[in-house]
Amino acid sequence: MSRAFLEDIDATWREQGFNSRSEFLRYAARDAVKHPAFSREGVKQIAASEHELRSGDAQLVSREEVVEMIDRDEDGE
Incomplete structure (x- = not known):
């Protein structure tokens, strides 16, 4: 670890x-x-995202933006 x-x-x-x-x-x-x-992959993605947020390498997005991203993924865009 x-x-x-x-x-x-x-x-x-x-x-x-x-x-x-x-x-x-x-x-x-x-x-x-x-x-x-x-899944383990899901946990790894969450951990990586947390690390990026804490290190300043990522930006927070709103709930609405997340919903839009999910909708786009489901629609195949």
């Missing part, structure tokens, strides 16, 4: 109000088992 990823994990568990890294990782593991349809 890279130091940068571990730092992201530590920031996340603190921001989300978990008491410890271990508690957060247990929660994440249970969630992964309960929702197996959420």
Whole structure:
């Protein structure tokens, strides 16, 4: 596990109000088992997006923009 990823994990568990890294990782593991349809690739994309946002390499988009992007993808555009 890279130091940068571990730092992201530590920031996340603190921001989300978990008491410890271990508690957060247990929660994440249970969630992964309960929702197996959420793919590893999806998790990697979310982690990469979080990293880009925190490093200033990405911009936030509104809910409306996300809905438009999804609609375009579904329409094959």
